[in-house]
Amino acid sequence: MARIVIVGAGISGLAAALEASASQHEVVLLEGSPQVGGKLRLATIAGQQVDVGAESMLARRPEALDLLADLDVQPVHPAAVSASLWTGGALQPMPRGTVMGVPADPAALRQVLTEAEVERAHDERKVVVAEDVSIGDLVEEAVGPAVVDRLVEPLLGGVYAGHARRLSAAVTVPALFAAAQRGELLTEAVRRSTVRTAPTEAPAEPVFAGLRGGVGSLPGHVVRLLVDRGVTVRTGATVRELSRASAGWTVTIGETRSPEVIGADAVVLATPARATARLLASLAPVAAAGLGDIDYASMAIVTYAFKRSESSVFAGSSGFLVPPADGRGIKASTFSSTKWPWLAEAAPALTFVRVSIGRQGEEADLQRSDAELAATGMRELRAALGAVVPRPVAAQVQRWGGALPQYAVGHLDRIAVVRAAVAELPGVEVAGAAYDGVGIPACIGSGRAAAERVLTRLAAG
Ligand SMILES: Cc1cc2nc3c(=O)[nH]c(=O)nc-3n(C[C@H](O)[C@H](O)[C@H](O)COP(=O)(O)OP(=O)(O)OC[C@H]3O[C@@H](n4cnc5c(N)ncnc54)[C@H](O)[C@@H]3O)c2cc1C
Numbered sequence: 064m065a066r067i068v069i070v071g072a073g074i075s076g077l078a079a080a081l082e083a084s085a086s087q088h089e090v091v092l093l094e095g096s097p098q099v100g101g102k103l104r105l106a107t108i109a110g111q112q113v114d115v116g117a118e119s120m121l122a123r124r125p126e127a128l129d130l131l132a133d134l135d136v137q138p139v140h141p142a143a144v145s146a147s148l149w150t151g152g153a154l155q156p157m158p159r160g161t162v163m164g165v166p167a168d169p170a171a172l173r174q175v176l177t178e179a180e181v182e183r184a185h186d187e188r189k190v191v192v193a194e195d196v197s198i199g200d201l202v203e204e205a206v207g208p209a210v211v212d213r214l215v216e217p218l219l220g221g222v223y224a225g226h227a228r229r230l231s232a233a234v235t236v237p238a239l240f241a242a243a244q245r246g247e248l249l250t251e252a253v254r255r256s257t258v259r260t261a262p263t264e265a266p267a268e269p270v271f272a273g274l275r276g277g278v279g280s281l282p283g284h285v286v287r288l289l290v291d292r293g294v295t296v297r298t299g300a301t302v303r304e305l306s307r308a309s310a311g312w313t314v315t316i317g318e319t320r321s322p323e324v325i326g327a328d329a330v331v332l333a334t335p336a337r338a339t340a341r342l343l344a345s346l347a348p349v350a351a352a353g354l355g356d357i358d359y360a361s362m363a364i365v366t367y368a369f370k371r372s373e374s375s376v377f378a379g380s381s382g383f384l385v386p387p388a389d390g391r392g393i394k395a396s397t398f399s400s401t402k403w404p405w406l407a408e409a410a411p412a413l414t415f416v417r418v419s420i421g422r423q424g425e426e427a428d429l430q431r432s433d434a435e436l437a438a439t440g441m442r443e444l445r446a447a448l449g450a451v452v453p454r455p456v457a458a459q460v461q462r463w464g465g466a467l468p469q470y471a472v473g474h475l476d477r478i479a480v481v482r483a484a485v486a487e488l489p490g491v492e493v494a495g496a497a498y499d500g501v502g503i504p505a506c507i508g509s510g511r512a513a514a515e516r517v518l519t520r521l522a523a524g
Contacts, residue, residue: 073101164214
């Protein structure tokens with residue numbers, strides 16, 4: 064029996080531990096902070112536990128739904144309400160039939176663009192690319208800057224908290240990048256991907272999923288199964304060092320004065336890029352340099368609880384996104400109690416609403432007190448929805464320093480170099496949001512794949 068040590072108990076590390084725990088090997092999961100879950104977290108606001116980190120999982124990919132099935136947890140889905148775009152001083156319905164804001168037919172953008180901007184989009188230029196470019200530059204050249212500023216930016220901002228003109232087209236919107244590689248018009252590619260080839264009577268599958276109790280309750284479910292399977296889960300156990308041992312590896316935790324050294328036959332580093340870079344600095348300097356180059360966006364989520372009896376203004380919509388070009392103090396708002404029926408049922412007297420603040424490079428915006436951030440959110444909610452927005456009964460600010468890795472142009476090449484360098488360390492694997500996708504399903508897939516590689520290696524002796 065070998066010992067597998069997994070470092071970092073965000074969803075990537077938890078998924079890796081679950082995969083490894085199905086083997087006969089000993090599994091130890093080490094988390095530096097006081098709680099498991101990483102960016103999946105609950106907080107109690109006005110007596111109700113709500114998500115203050117990730118709150119929704121893409122259901123078009125199998126990993127999150129498969130994980131729920133493994134845990135014997137039923138998925139729930141958002142209510143059939145749509146989101147809006149707050150732009151030009153008005154809330155507009157989010158244009159339908161786009162891929163990350165690029166329309167099949169530019170006429171669909173009439174409510175959010177000027178006539179001249181729609182005309183420019185109609186007058187699409189064919190862009191042919193051989194290498195990765197930023198998604199913003201690609202879309203701007205094809206259909207004009209307004210599509211980037213009003214649509215692509217807020218939609219990408221919701222996922223990466225980043226800037227369209229810096230993020231890799233190849234990773235963030237591979238379908239559009241592939242179209243440009245083929246020399247195809249972007250709108251044509253969108254048309255093909257959004258038109259149903261075989262009309263069917265069956266209702267459309269939900270695009271997103273969650274679970275009763277919130278996405279932040281997922282780590283707790285995973286830990287219960289891990290503990291049942293005999294996995295050791297330790298919090299407050301920051302790994303400071305990874306070193307070679309005569310056979311395998313050692314990881315060092317604890318204070319410098321009283322270190323604790325744990326031997327391992329295999330190690331999965333499921334930590335954010337910078338933490339992983341530090342642990343690999345002397346063992347794999349090329350990997351460490353590549354990981355150290357990955358920028359992160361920081362952000363804050365402000366969650367408000369309102370009296371339900373005063374909150375009809377939040378009915379009928381899941382919230383809105385805000386193009387950064389509009390210069391507002393928030394980048395999005397989610398009407399959580401409208402979006403998630405389980406939450407409305409769990410706290411029938413309250414309505415929860417959250418706003419997100421901050422994008423990559425805008426850390427200064429976050430250097431304000433909690434009270435100032437909460438006041439900014441309220442001011443912007445009133446500006447968007449009117450004075451009908453009531454006074455909250457509670458507000459909570461959750462800051463996320465180093466929230467989301469930025470997949471800059473060339474990300475795929477950078478990660479290929481990192482992976483090749485890590486492959487030189489037998490039994491060491493890396494997983495997490497910095498590699499193949501920031502969304503929860505991608506992270507679950509990344510953790511599971513890393514654990515599978517470890518198990519394959521151990522099986523081969
Ligand atoms: C506010 C916010 C909202 C989001 N919303 C969504 C959403 O709705 N849907 C979605 O799909 N995605 C969402 N995301 C993205 C997604 O939640 C994250 O990309 C994902 O959870 C990252 O998981 P991870 O395990 O790779 O990393 P993390 O969650 O960052 O976990 C890494 C863990 O490693 C630990 N660690 C670090 N260094 C050490 C060390 N040296 N020793 C031991 N432990 C260490 C950390 O404490 C942390 O717990 C959101 C992200 C944020 C910040």
